Amino acid sequence: MDEQVEKKEEADSKEDQDDELADGNPDEEEAGSGEKVKFPYQILAIYAYTVMHACSGAALSSVSHTYKVTELQMEPGLVTKIQQATGPIFTLLILAWSYVAEAWTGRFPVMIICCVCYIFGHVLVTGSDLAPILWYPDMSIGTRIFFFYAGSTVISFFNTGEATTSTAFGADQFKLPEQETEKNNFFFWDYSVMNAALCLMYIVSPAMRNVSCFGNDDCYSLALGMAGIFAILILIAFAAASPWYVKVPPVGNVTGRAFACIFYAIKNKLTKPKNPEYNHWMQYAEYSGYTPEFIAVVKHLLDVSVMLFPLSFYWALYHMNKTRWIDMGYQMNGTVPYTNFTLKSDELQWYNPLLTFIMVPFSVKFIFPVLNKIKIMHTMVQKLVAGFVIMVITYILITIICYAVEENNPRPMKLTKDTTALQIVGGMAEGEAPVTLFLSGPDFPGQMRIIFPGATASWEELKAGVPYKLSTDISGTPTLATFTGKGKEAFTGLVHGTAGSPSVNIFPDPEEQYGMTRTNRPVMRAIVLTPGIGKTLDFIHSNGAVKSVTLPSAVGPSEYLGKPDVGLYTMKLDGQEVGQQLFESGAVYSVVISGSAGSPKISTAVQAKPAVVNLIWILIPVTVVTVSEMLVSPTAIAFWYNEWQEFLLYTFLITLNTILVILIARWFKSNEEKAGKVPLAGPLGHDNPNRVSMVSGEGSAGRPSVRKSVAALGASKALNEETNRQT
Known part of the structure; x- marks a missing residue:
């Protein structure tokens, strides 16, 4: 009897399946067949x-x-x-x-x-x-x-x-x-x-x-x-x-x-x-x-x-x-x-996307499943919150690095449409005594700067369009040179000769590399003191690469050299070797050429000192922010x-974290702005040893x-x- 009932049920089931196939419903047919849905190769x-x-x-x-x-x-x-x-x-x-x-x-x-x-x-x-x-x-x-x-x-x-x-x-x-x-x-x-x-x-x-x-x-x-x-x-x-x-x-x-x-x-x-x-x-x-x-x-x-x-x-x-x-x-x-x-x-x-490419699949397949088992960051909203907290840590790290950079290499003051600046390069021969100069002008009592050979001193926040004069005496007499600057522009001059009988030349064109470079490479140029002393100054890197600058026929500076690499250079004036110099990352150099055509002399003045904090340090906050991105981006x-649950319970916490991040970012920006007000010269006129190239943000x-x-x-x-x- 039981066997007859089972056979009847099997027959009824077969009839039902036949009816479904006759109806021609593709979804039900596919579901009934149990076949796997084809992967969309498009x-x-x-x-x-x-x-x-x-x-x-x-x-x-x-x-x-x-x-x-x-x-x-x-x-x-x-x-x-x-x-x-x-x-x-x-x-x-x-x-x-x-x-x-x-x-x-x-x-x-x-x-x-x-x-x-x-x-x-x-x-x-x-x-x-x-x-x-x-x-x-x-x-x-x-x-x-x-x-x-x-x-x-x-x-x-x-x-x-x-x-x-x-x-x-x-x-x-x-x-x-x-x-x-x-x-x-x-x-x-x-x-x-x-x-x-x-x-x-x-x-x-x-x-x-x-x-x-x-x-x-x-x-x-x-x-x-x-x-x-x-x-x-x-x-x-x-x-x-x-x-x-x-x-x-x-x-x-x-x-x-x-x-x-x-x-x-x-x-x-x-x-x-x-x-x-x-x-x-x-x-x-x-x-x-x-x-x-x-x-x-x-x-x-x-x-x-x-x-x-x-x-x-x-x-x-x-x-x-x-x-x-x-x-x-x-x-x-x-x-x-x-x-x-x-x-x-x-x-x-490239470092951030490389880490992301490695970390996202690894986290999805291994780290997240482990965290789910131990009930740590096991919901998606908790991962988002953790990502925001790690972003806070990122900006703490980047602020520390920024502070170190500004302490070692303060940037020059930012010039406005009403202000100008003057920097004087010490072109005296090495071993010569430093030269004391005073800059004075209307409603501007003489301010002293002491310029050492190969160093640079600056006067900042000068009024644009106002005439100033340089002298070895606070009274302004005798006048060695006059200077009237333009707003938002800095100008460069060269002092040469001896401490007892100095001469000053103010170059008429605005300074392109005033206290800064726009890349991490060094920047070099030549300044000619003896007219007609040569035509070309070659910079030969230790790896054999050659860069050249064309020298001016009169007293004055050449164009800056484009894209030089860091390293030791041999310098040749019209094929004649005249010296060697190590040019470092982020620094601005002026090679002063004096003497005569048959016996040239060179000295190197540092207009902005090399950067101190290595760029590799920035990879630390980049790594941390990548962890934050890994938690926030694919999870979001x-x-x-x-997932829609638990959302409102965490929104308030996420918003608080966001406000905290914004405050840290503002602190970071404030530090940069304050650093922009650090004077380049010391209180007694000595060239500030911390002066360096800098780009404002x-x-x-x-x-x-x-x-x-x-x-x-x-x-x-x-x-x-x-x-x-x-x-």
């Missing part, structure tokens, strides 16, 4: 897109800050302020691009349009450097700045659109819920692939910049043009897989419905009777016909919106390592220990797609924080799914 094109996008951004961002400071002659502090002011504006475009993608076009058309316009922006940026070289040699600096920032604005505007939609578009390629695990792994691997590409380009792009082209020592056209080439490859890599993409159509103005839901919830809360069954004010939207499911999704959207506030500060502080940290790095000794190889500050940017992306292009902060994408996805269920 995701490889998304990875290729990510690589090209990262290469394009890194090729531009790795050199753009230095390009604006050195080639476009912009103040480093102004460059940083522009970036900090425009960054939040472009971040707000996340919602605008999300609205366009969900209500009008869908994600795929948005990405195609952004890719095309992205290329146009790179054309403008590259043209700012290439146009005056090839076509318009008289193009002004102001015009070049306009083209660069016009291109950067176009890049940032459409870059935000790409970053806003690309991560969600990649997630659309997976079938849920069967491929939930594959989708979550996509976020982390996409981020890791991006960092691998960033690491590569942060090495390659500065190297391309360092080659000579078009008669210039630096080839920014090559580095910026490479970014444009990768922008073209972005479009090709993404569009090539178009036939295989899953393209989710627009579902209508979901963002508008969400805001309308919030509006009616507030309105009903204020106008309708109190409902004891409602435990949240958003539930009052039910009076206007909104379903509890849709209201729940909007509540999640509000939670995430609160999260955007502290994260916006976090990423603003994080991206200071692309601006203020680079500025500080140029104040440091770039010589690699035990070598003569010199790094520029912007050439260490996964958080918005997977970008763009908008590059690796965008919006790619890491995709809250709007997560909310839009949830709203889209709820809208689909309702329709």
Whole structure:
């Protein structure tokens, strides 16, 4: 009897399966067959897109800050302020691009349009450097700045659109819920692939910049043009897989419905009777016909919106390592220990993405599972909080390094439109007695400086346009030279002869390297005291490299030597060896040439002493900030797609951490500003031994924080799914 019942049940089950197959429902057929959902291999094109996008951004961002400071002659502090002011504006475009993608076009058309316009922006940026070289040699600096920032604005505007939609578009390629695990792994691997590409380009792009082209020592056209080439490859890599993409159509103005839901919830809360069954004010939207499911999704959207506030500060502080940290790095000794190889500050940017590429997969596969087992940072919000705390530690470390730099190498005072400065180089022969000079002028009693051979003394905060005179006596008589400076400009003079009978020459052109260099390399020039003593001064490095400067025919300085390496140099005047000198990182030197054509003499004056604190120290805070990034960035992306609990419990703590980070950052900035007021000369006029090269403390292009902060994408996805269920 039992056997007959079992056979009947098997027959009934077979009939049910046949009926299901006859209905032709593919989802049920696939579920019934138990076959694994095929992996979406078009995701490889998304990875290729990510690589090209990262290469394009890194090729531009790795050199753009230095390009604006050195080639476009912009103040480093102004460059940083522009970036900090425009960054939040472009971040707000996340919602605008999300609205366009969900209500009008869908994600795929948005990405195609952004890719095309992205290329146009790179054309403008590259043209700012290439146009005056090839076509318009008289193009002004102001015009070049306009083209660069016009291109950067176009890049940032459409870059935000790409970053806003690309991560969600990649997630659309997976079938849920069967491929939930594959989708979550996509976020982390996409981020890791991006960092691998960033690491590569942060090495390659500065190297391309360092080659000579078009008669210039630096080839920014090559580095910026490479970014444009990768922008073209972005479009090709993404569009090539178009036939295989899953393209989710627009579902209508979901963002508008969400805001309308919030509006009616507030309105009903204020106008309708109190409902004891409602435990949240958003539930009052039910009076206007909104379903509890849709209201729940909007509540999640509000939670995430609160999260955007502290994260916006976090990423603003994080991206200071692309601006203020680079500025500080140029104040440091770039010589690699035990070598003569010199790094520029912007050439260490590869270190962060390399660590990220290694640490993110390792943490996801090994560290995070262990922490989950021992209940330490086992929720995503706790990882975010830990990331903020580590960011605080990062700025404590960077402040300590900044303090050490400023103590060892204080920067000169910042000149304004109403102030000027004068520095006097001691061109006396080595062993001669120092010369005492007094500078006096209207309402300016004589101030004494003692200039030693090979040293430099300065007078700062002088009034622009006011005549001053130099003398060996406080009365101003006899007058050795007169000086009238221009606002925001410093000028250089040379004292030579003997202490009993000195002579002073004030050079008419403003000083290009007043108390500072803009790279970590040394800066050298020649100053001729004997007219016609020679035509060329060669600097021959110990490795055989030769750099040359053309000497002026009259008394005065030559041009500064471009891109010399640190090391011991042999100097030859028209082929005749005249001496050797060690030129160190960050220092400014003037080689004074005197004597006669048959018997030349040289002495070296140090206008700004070598940097003391080594650039390698900055790798410590970079390592710590990378740990913070590892906790915050991929965790935030996964958080918005997977976890909504415990959010409000931690928001207050995260906000407090953010405020603490901001206070430390302000302290860091305040220290820099105070350091800018350190006088170059000692109280009795002796040359300050701490004087050194210094850059006071970008763009908008590059690796965008919006790619890491995709809250709007997560909310839009949830709203889209709820809208689909309702329709």
